[in-house]
Amino acid sequence: MRLLLIGSRAAEIVKMAPKVSVFDLDDLALEHAKRQARAMNLASAPSPAAALEDDPQIVELQGQHYIAKEFKYVANFQPVPLNGSLGQNIQIDSDADFQLINLIGTRDAGGAGAGLNVQITEGGAGGLAWQSAAVNFDNFFGTAQLPFPFGLIPQLMPKKRVYNILLTNTTGANINAQIVFDGYKLFPVNMAAQVGAQPTPAGQ
Amino acid sequence: MINPWKQGRDPSVPMFPPLGAWMSRRKLASAAWVPPHYMRLQLAGAHPFWYQFLPGNLTLQAGETQLLRVTISEDFWQIATLGTASSALAAASGSFRLQIYEDDGEYYHSKYGVNQLNGVSGASEPGLNFFPHFIAAGTAVNCRVQNLDGSNPNTVSVVLWGYSNWWRGLNERPEYGK
Numbered sequence: 001m002r003l004l005l006i007g008s009r010a011a012e013i014v015k016m017a018p019k020v021s022v023f024d025l026d027d028l029a030l031e032h033a034k035r036q037a038r039a040m041n042l043a044s045a046p047s048p049a050a051a052l053e054d055d056p057q058i059v060e061l062q063g064q065h066y067i068a069k070e071f072k073y074v075a076n077f078q079p080v081p082l083n084g085s086l087g088q089n090i091q092i093d094s095d096a097d098f099q100l101i102n103l104i105g106t107r108d109a110g111g112a113g114a115g116l117n118v119q120i121t122e123g124g125a126g127g128l129a130w131q132s133a134a135v136n137f138d139n140f141f142g143t144a145q146l147p148f149p150f151g152l153i154p155q156l157m158p159k160k161r162v163y164n165i166l167l168t169n170t171t172g173a174n175i176n177a178q179i180v181f182d183g184y185k186l187f188p189v190n191m192a193a194q195v196g197a198q199p200t201p202a203g204q
Numbered sequence: 205m206i207n208p209w210k211q212g213r214d215p216s217v218p219m220f221p222p223l224g225a226w227m228s229r230r231k232l233a234s235a236a237w238v239p240p241h242y243m244r245l246q247l248a249g250a251h252p253f254w255y256q257f258l259p260g261n262l263t264l265q266a267g268e269t270q271l272l273r274v275t276i277s278e279d280f281w282q283i284a285t286l287g288t289a290s291s292a293l294a295a296a297s298g299s300f301r302l303q304i305y306e307d308d309g310e311y312y313h314s315k316y317g318v319n320q321l322n323g324v325s326g327a328s329e330p331g332l333n334f335f336p337h338f339i340a341a342g343t344a345v346n347c348r349v350q351n352l353d354g355s356n357p358n359t360v361s362v363v364l365w366g367y368s369n370w371w372r373g374l375n376e377r378p379e380y381g382k
Contacts, residue, residue, distance in 0.1 A: 142326075
């Protein structure tokens with residue numbers, strides 16, 4: 001009789017136990033993250049940073065919190081002349097620093113192989129270079145579907161800085177190209193409402 | 205609701221989208237693989253840099269082998285080997301073979317020559333090293349390339365991409381607009 005009672009009790013416990021699957025890992029990780037110790041210098045009232053802690057728009061760099069707003073800087077080359085070069089500048093806007101994540105570019109088919117080469121310098125023409133020598137376009141830029149992950153380690157592009165992009169065309173025909181710096185503008189976290197990053201409170 | 209920024213997250217790993225790019229394919233319910241924290245710390249402050257083997261865009265005649273070279277000017281952590289070729293050779297191996305070695309044979313990146321499709325990738329979905337490979341400043345890096353197209357010339361370009369120590373601290377200097 002006692003064995004029967006133990007067996008039935010075990011069956012009840014199994015029925016009551018929640019079914020946990022691998023897809024519950026995100027909830028478990030989220031709960032675990034919330035229980036992590038908070039910085040001791042936070043006031044008892046939640047700061048904007050703490051209030052947005054679970055917000056994926058928030059990034060933390062060098063101890064500061066920022067709102068990351070997706071943005072693309074674009075440079076058009078229409079066209080790069082045959083057997084010639086064309087330079088374009090990208091200047092970071094004055095409203096926010098920029099975190100470069102991906103390098104994306106498109107070019108005419110004639111730029112395949114060795115046809116189109118890239119050099120990027122910082123601080124204007126003749127400034128510090130991103131490469132030891134001109135690099136083939138296809139070794140520099142990916143696509144929107146398969147972007148080149150330039151920003152594996154965070155790379156900050158300060159506001160107002162100028163980047164010069166020089167494309168050299170070694171073919172006998174004009175080549176059109178577009179280059180995109182894909183990443184995030186970083187706004188101070190207290191500007192969340194101004195940049196449209198503040199969630200609408202529930203019930204409104 | 206699944207939060208993609210928190211899913212399987214290790215609290216000691218900062219959230220940052222491109223870290224996931226270190227694994228070109230990741231399972232739905234697992235954290236993205238990234239090199240260990242101590243290794244990523246070594247890259248702090250470094251700047252992405254392309255080292256182009258010279259001569260760049262070298263045209264190899266049918267079946268020809270040539271030697272390319274580049275000297276690393278500052279400490280460098282290689283993340284990927286990128287390459288392009290002009291040949292339309294429809295071979296499973298690709299149109300060229302390469303072997304990279306440092307300091308005149310002191311260190312080889314491969315035991316034998318590696319086919320194009322096994323050794324280099326384009327900037328679209330580059331194959332990333334699991335761990336950055338360190339190359340000291342002043343190292344001469346050689347790349348022997350062989351055109352596998354036995355009938356046509358092939359214009360080949362090979363690049364080392366990674367993070368250069370050259371830039372450390374520069375972004376904080378006022379003359380660079382900070």
